[in-house]
Amino acid sequence: MSRLFGTLMLFASLLAAGCDSAAPAPQNATPTTPAAPTAAAPAAQPASRGIIGVSLLTLDNPFFRVIGDNITAEGKRSGYETIVVSADGNVSKQHDQLKDFIVKKVAAIVLSPAESKSIVPAIQEANKAGIPVFTVDIPCNEPNVKIVSQIATDNEGGGRDGGLLMIEALGAEAGGKVGVLHAQSRESARLRVKGFKSVLDEHNAKHPGKFEVVAIVEGDGAKEVGYTATLDMMQAHPEITGIFAINDPSALGARTALEKLGKADNVKIIGFDGQPDGKKAILEGKIFGDPIQHPDVMGVEVVKAIVKQQNGETPEPRLQLPTERYRKAEAEKEAKAMKTPAPS
Amino acid sequence: METEKLTTGRRVRTQFMGIVSYGMLPVLLLLCIYFSVRTYSEQQREGADAGRASAAAILKQFGPHPCVVIVAQKDSPPEAEFVTTLQQQLRSSGATVAATSIGDVGDARRALKTAVDAGKPVDVVACTQVPAAWPLWKNLAKDWPNLGKPKIMTPPTYMWPNFLTLSNLSNITERISVIAIIAIGMTMVIITGGIDLSVGSLIALSAVVSTLLIQNVGGGQNATPMVMILSSFAGIAVCGLMGLFSGAMVTVFRLPAFIVTLSMMLIARGIAQKLTHSEAVADVPASYKWLGLGADLFNIPNCVVLLLILYAVAYVLMHYTVLGRYIYAVGGNSEAARLSGVPVLRVIIFTYVLCGLLSGVGGVVLASKLKSGSANYALMYELYAIAAVVVGGTSLAGGEGKILGTLIGALIMAVIQTGMLLTNVDLDTQNIVLGVVILLAVLFDAFKRSGFRFPGLRGEAN
Numbered sequence: 001m002s003r004l005f006g007t008l009m010l011f012a013s014l015l016a017a018g019c020d021s022a023a024p025a026p027q028n029a030t031p032t033t034p035a036a037p038t039a040a041a042p043a044a045q046p047a048s049r050g051i052i053g054v055s056l057l058t059l060d061n062p063f064f065r066v067i068g069d070n071i072t073a074e075g076k077r078s079g080y081e082t083i084v085v086s087a088d089g090n091v092s093k094q095h096d097q098l099k100d101f102i103v104k105k106v107a108a109i110v111l112s113p114a115e116s117k118s119i120v121p122a123i124q125e126a127n128k129a130g131i132p133v134f135t136v137d138i139p140c141n142e143p144n145v146k147i148v149s150q151i152a153t154d155n156e157g158g159g160r161d162g163g164l165l166m167i168e169a170l171g172a173e174a175g176g177k178v179g180v181l182h183a184q185s186r187e188s189a190r191l192r193v194k195g196f197k198s199v200l201d202e203h204n205a206k207h208p209g210k211f212e213v214v215a216i217v218e219g220d221g222a223k224e225v226g227y228t229a230t231l232d233m234m235q236a237h238p239e240i241t242g243i244f245a246i247n248d249p250s251a252l253g254a255r256t257a258l259e260k261l262g263k264a265d266n267v268k269i270i271g272f273d274g275q276p277d278g279k280k281a282i283l284e285g286k287i288f289g290d291p292i293q294h295p296d297v298m299g300v301e302v303v304k305a306i307v308k309q310q311n312g313e314t315p316e317p318r319l320q321l322p323t324e325r326y327r328k329a330e331a332e333k334e335a336k337a338m339k340t341p342a343p344s
Numbered sequence: 345m346e347t348e349k350l351t352t353g354r355r356v357r358t359q360f361m362g363i364v365s366y367g368m369l370p371v372l373l374l375l376c377i378y379f380s381v382r383t384y385s386e387q388q389r390e391g392a393d394a395g396r397a398s399a400a401a402i403l404k405q406f407g408p409h410p411c412v413v414i415v416a417q418k419d420s421p422p423e424a425e426f427v428t429t430l431q432q433q434l435r436s437s438g439a440t441v442a443a444t445s446i447g448d449v450g451d452a453r454r455a456l457k458t459a460v461d462a463g464k465p466v467d468v469v470a471c472t473q474v475p476a477a478w479p480l481w482k483n484l485a486k487d488w489p490n491l492g493k494p495k496i497m498t499p500p501t502y503m504w505p506n507f508l509t510l511s512n513l514s515n516i517t518e519r520i521s522v523i524a525i526i527a528i529g530m531t532m533v534i535i536t537g538g539i540d541l542s543v544g545s546l547i548a549l550s551a552v553v554s555t556l557l558i559q560n561v562g563g564g565q566n567a568t569p570m571v572m573i574l575s576s577f578a579g580i581a582v583c584g585l586m587g588l589f590s591g592a593m594v595t596v597f598r599l600p601a602f603i604v605t606l607s608m609m610l611i612a613r614g615i616a617q618k619l620t621h622s623e624a625v626a627d628v629p630a631s632y633k634w635l636g637l638g639a640d641l642f643n644i645p646n647c648v649v650l651l652l653i654l655y656a657v658a659y660v661l662m663h664y665t666v667l668g669r670y671i672y673a674v675g676g677n678s679e680a681a682r683l684s685g686v687p688v689l690r691v692i693i694f695t696y697v698l699c700g701l702l703s704g705v706g707g708v709v710l711a712s713k714l715k716s717g718s719a720n721y722a723l724m725y726e727l728y729a730i731a732a733v734v735v736g737g738t739s740l741a742g743g744e745g746k747i748l749g750t751l752i753g754a755l756i757m758a759v760i761q762t763g764m765l766l767t768n769v770d771l772d773t774q775n776i777v778l779g780v781v782i783l784l785a786v787l788f789d790a791f792k793r794s795g796f797r798f799p800g801l802r803g804e805a806n
Contacts, residue, residue, distance in 0.1 A: 049477060059771070085771055090723050091624075095714055096519045100765045103512045105388065107474070117626035118714040121633055130390075130420025146419055185622055312417075312449030312478045 049079040050107030052306060055097045057112045057138060059086035062275055063295050064112065067136055070299025071110060078307050080107065091115035098122035102129050108306045109133045116140040123147070132309050136302050137295070138188065139318075149305040149315045153293045155188045158323035159195025161291035162244050162270050165325055166196070167203055167211065169268040169288040170242050175209035179233045181219030181226050181245040181254055189221065189246040192272060196244055214240060219250035226253025234261055244270045248278030248290065255286050274326055283331035291323035367737055367792060368752045368785065375756060376507070379763035383506035388473055391422040394499035395429025398470050399437075401500050408437055410467040413459050413494065414444040415452045415475045423472050426499070430470060442466055449480055456488055465492025473498055506766055514645055520758035521647040522547065522706045522713075522722070524751060527729040527736075528658045529699030531750045534733055535675045536695050537742030538594060538601040542608035543703040544725035545616070546583040548718070550707025552616040554579030555625040555717030564627040572632055579711075580704030586612055587700020591693035609726070616719035626716035636713030647709045654702070658747045671695060675742030732757055735785040756781070 052075050056064040068084040075082040083106075087094035091114040101109050102125055109126050112135060113119045123145040126133050132148045139150040170176040180196070183189040193216070200211040217233050219226035226245060230253065234240060243258075245251035251271030258264045264286075271278050274292025281287040298321060305315040389397050402410055414430055416423035424446055431441050442462050445455035452475065459466050469481070476498045485493060506512065526543045533540045554575045558564070562571035586608055593604040638646045662668040670691045673681040682688045706725075711717045736753025738745025760781055764774045791797075 081768070083765070083768065085765075088723075090720065091718065092522075092710055092714060092721050099515050099519060100762060103509070103515045103762075104506070104766055115624050115716075115718055115720075117624040118716040118718055120626070121637055121713065121715045125637070127419070128421055130417065130422045132419075310474055310477065312452060312475060312480065314448055 048081060049310065051081045051083060051104065052108050052110060052303070053097075053101030053104065053106035054082060054084045054110045055087050055094050055101075055112075056084065056136075057087055057114055058089050059084075060088075063273060063293075064137070066295040067112075067299045067302075070296045071136075071303055074300045074303040075306075078303055080303070080306070087111075087114045089114050091118040094119060095122045098126060102126055102131060105129075106131060107310065110136055110302050110306075111140075112136050112138040113140045116142055120145055132306070134302055134305055136298050147317075148309050149302075149317055149319065151298055151301050151305065151319045152321070153188075153298070154320035154322050155191035156195035157320070158272065158291040158293065159192035159197075160199045161195075161323050161325050162192065162272060163196045163199025163203075165270045165289040165291065165327070166200070166242050166244055166268075168327075169270065170211070171209065172203070172207055173209040175204075175207075175211050176241040177212050177214045177237065177239045178242040178244060179215040179217065179230075179237060179240045180213060181229060181243060181250045182216050183221035183246050183250070184218060186221065186246075192246050193244075211242075219245060219253065221247045221250050223249045223253040223256075226250030227257045230254040230257035231261070234258070234263065234267075240267060242268045242270070246272055248273040248275045248281075248287075251287055251290075252277060252281060255281065279326070279331055279334070282326060282328060283335055285328060289325060289327035292326040293323055294321055297321055367788065368735060368749060368756060371785075372752050372756050372759065375759050375763065379507040379759065379766065380505035382763075382767045383508075384503065385506055386501045387504045387506065387509070388501055389499045391425040392429040394422075394472070395426045395431075396433060398426075398430050398497065398499045399433035402434065402468050402470060402497065403437055403439065406467050409439055410434075411440040411442050411459075411464045411492070413442050413455055413466050413469045415455065415469060415471045416444075416446045417472065417474055418447045418451075426472055440464060449478055452478070452480060456491060460488065460490045466494040467492065469494045469496050471496060471498055507763060510643070512762065512766070514639070514643070514648070516755070516758045516762050517648045517651070518645045518713075519762070520754045521645070521651045522710050523725055523728050523732060523757075524651055524754040525654060525706045525709065526699070526703050526725065527732040527750045527754055528654055528747065529695070529702035530726075530729045531733050531736070531738055531745055531747055532658075532662070532671055532695040533601075533699050534730070534738055534740060535671055535742055535745045536692050537675045537678065538692065538695070539605065539730070539740075540587075540590065540696065540699045541602065541605040541726045542586065542590060542612055543699065543706070543729055544722040544727075545609045545612035546586055546700055546703035547707040547710055547722035547725060548616045548720065549586070549612045550579035550583045550704040551711035551717035551721050552579075552619050552625060552719055553582050553717075554708055555628055555711050556619060558629075558632070559625055559627040565629050567629050567632075569631065572629070576708040579708055580701055583612075583704030583707065584697050584701040587697040587703075588693065590700070591696030594696065595689045595692050613719065620717070620719050622719055624716045624718040628715060630715075632712055633715050634712065636709050636711070636715075647713070650705075650709070654705070655747060655751050662747050667691070667694070672743060675744070677743070728757065731782050734789075735782055737785075737789055739789070753785070756785075 052071065054068060054071055056068055059065055059068065072082040072084060085097050087097065094111065094114045098109060099122060109131055119140065120142050123133050123140065127146045133146065134148055135150045137152055139152050140147060166178060180193055182193055197213060200213065204210050214237050215233050217229040219229045226249065230243065243254050245254055248271045251269050254269050255264065258267050268288045271287050271290045274290045278287060278290055282289060301319055308315040402412060412434055414427050416427050427444055427446055431444060434441055442459035442464060443455035445451040476496060481496050484491065526547065530540055530543060557575035557578055558567045558572055562575055590604050590608050593599050594601045635646050640646060641649055662671065670686045673686050674688050674691050678688050710721055732754035733750050734740060735756055736749035738749060760778060761774065764777060
């Protein structure tokens with residue numbers, strides 16, 4: 001019995017030690033940047049205004065990490081603590097995370113829904129508890145939920161930017177046959193493809209050089225799926241000279257496939273997002289260009305909306321951030337700026 | 345050997361007399377105490393409670409007839425309750441409520457204007473937490489010279505561990521309910537020496553089948569409770585059939601349980617995806633949430649009541665019936681059990697069917713919680729269920745284990761997860777701690793069984 005007790009105590013103390021050493025980690029994780037030397041500095045350090053609970057679709061994708069990091073940083077500046085968790089694309093996990101936030105009585109909940117229909121009951125619980133809910137990147141447009149503000153990229157506009165880049169890549173006069181790497185289950189991808197097609201249609205109505213979408217295949221927004229889908233697509237339509245991929249991973253998959261087929265120089269690729277890998281590929285000329293999103297701005301805008309709401313004002317119910325066209329020229333400019341550090 | 349195993353039932357009963365037989369129970373208690381201490385903090389009052397406490401504080405400080413303005417946020421039921429209660433309590437004791445505002449800064453400003461127009465100096469502005477931080481109050485004396493010099497008051501707070509709040513405790517049990525339910529079946533399968541990897545996928549299948557039936561056959565949003573119940577049973581039955589199939593494969597064809605249930609995991613998930621085309625099935629009545637999110641009996645969530653009933657039944661089955669003894673016997677030594685007349689084949693098949701049925705129940709609970717069915721529900725739940733079983737002291741080698749131990753195991757995992765969230769442990773560390781806890785639990789189990797010596801060093805030079 002005493003041996004059993006001893007082992008128990010050992011077990012418990014190990015556990016306690018584990019938790020204790022873990023506790024300061026969040027503070028270490030975000031290096032304490034000294035407050036910017038502005039007049040507002042003293043006012044920027046009010047007593048904690050509470051916690052922002054953030055549940056993002058997945059932290060495997062660097063895109064969402066950037067959103068989370070920026071919410072944390074901007075939140076700190078405005079006097080909030082932030083907890084960022086990953087739903088790992090799993091809506092039941094996200095449901096539990098939201099319920100945890102409610103118990104923790106957070107000041108605000110930010111989420112990018114893993115499944116906008118199935119997350120409804122959890123949002124309703126937050127509404128019932130009086131905790132304001134915000135979405136970032138992925139909106140939730142279901143009835144019977146109250147969401148203070150939805151912040152996302154203007155995906156259709158981004159798709160239009162993608163169309164413009166495609167016209168630029170293949171030449172407005174020359175035209176060409178185009179393939180699309182889709183991710184049909186995602187609403188964002190559907191909007192992107194819609195915008196992309198509409199620009200090509202408008203162009204075709206006015207110019208002699210015609211662009212024709214000859215194939216739309218499922219790339220699932222993933223590198224390996226994009227790779228095999230591109231191989232199949234090029235087999236069926238060897239005449240394709242341009243590929244529009246709905247995100248960077250699938251665009252990079254397409255590039256690998258074209259390299260394997262020896263067609264890398266004949267086919268231009270337009271990606272989407274402007275993730276670090278994508279930007280690097282643009283700099284190296286492997287991808288022609290991207291409509292780039294601004295996950296950092298999204299994170300900052302969410303916190304601004306929260307602050308506005310908590311100050312008793314009413315933030316914009318929807319904020320659609322425009323994309324920007326990013327080509328080799330912009331990539332080189334950015335690379336140069338990185339090399340010569342900004343004057344401090 | 346066989347006689348020893350056959351009397352396991354009695355042995356378990358005698359062991360239950362001491363807490364020692366549930367080695368993990370003290371660990372659970374220690375964890376609860378630890379997190380209670382760590383989360384001992386200032387608690388905000390909410391709703392009617394906040395209203396009552398505020399009224400008492402205001403009357404105490406400003407005498408029986410103060411003039412009060414009440415400010416709260418919109419879109420929040422607790423805040424509305426705060427306002428109604430406070431207003432009613434103040435008025436009944438003779439105080440003046442000059443104006444109330446449930447809304448944004450603009451509304452609050454209008455309320456102040458109303459109070460100024462009424463002409464009586466305002467003694468107190470009673471705010472809830474968030475409005476109290478509005479910049480509106482910073483220059484109150486300058487911006488509103490005719491208001492009197494009101495004091496901004498928020499509801500009084502109190503100290504209490506955040507971990508030990510009713511809402512947190514019901515949250516812990518509710519979040520673990522699905523995993524704890526499937527862990528019952530998993531415990532029995534593991535005690536027979538098997539394993540079932542298909543439970544997570546079966547949850548998704550059951551959720552999808554029952555919601556699809558409601559949506560497409562039962563009238564969608566207008567489905568009656570009877571239709572919902574029948575659809576749920578259909579989903580559960582489908583999972584039972586899948587379990588029957590696994591059991592038959594494992595026993596009749598002597599295929600390894602690991603491989604059979606791995607295949608069933610893929611098959612069930614695939615069927616669910618095919619049925620839904622990977623979209624959520626959400627066209628179900630609002631009342632479908634009753635099982636997963638309702639709380640009718642003393643505010644205990646309905647799914648937790650279901651969970652407790654299932655554990656009670658399973659406990660009786662395992663410890664007070666012949667079938668229960670057979671299950672232990674089969675896991676201890678199936679050959680010996682067969683020779684002693686235990687219907688080994690039927691016992692094993694029974695455990696897989698039960699495991700399937702319980703997964704089906706779990707699927708219905710989850711679908712109800714999320715008010716929809718989707719093929720990507722319950723990913724990795726099989727591993728969490730196995731972890732709960734093992735943490736609860738059941739041996740993966742079979743023949744040993746306790747149903748209530750599994751419940752404790754599941755609770756330990758839920759307590760750790762929720763506790764870490766409440767104490768602001770970051771995400772990556774949470775995974776590490778959870779992994780370490782599972783490992784320690786198994787280690788503890790191994791030590792216990794070898795009499796607290798290093799099991800691998802027995803017989804080596806000491």
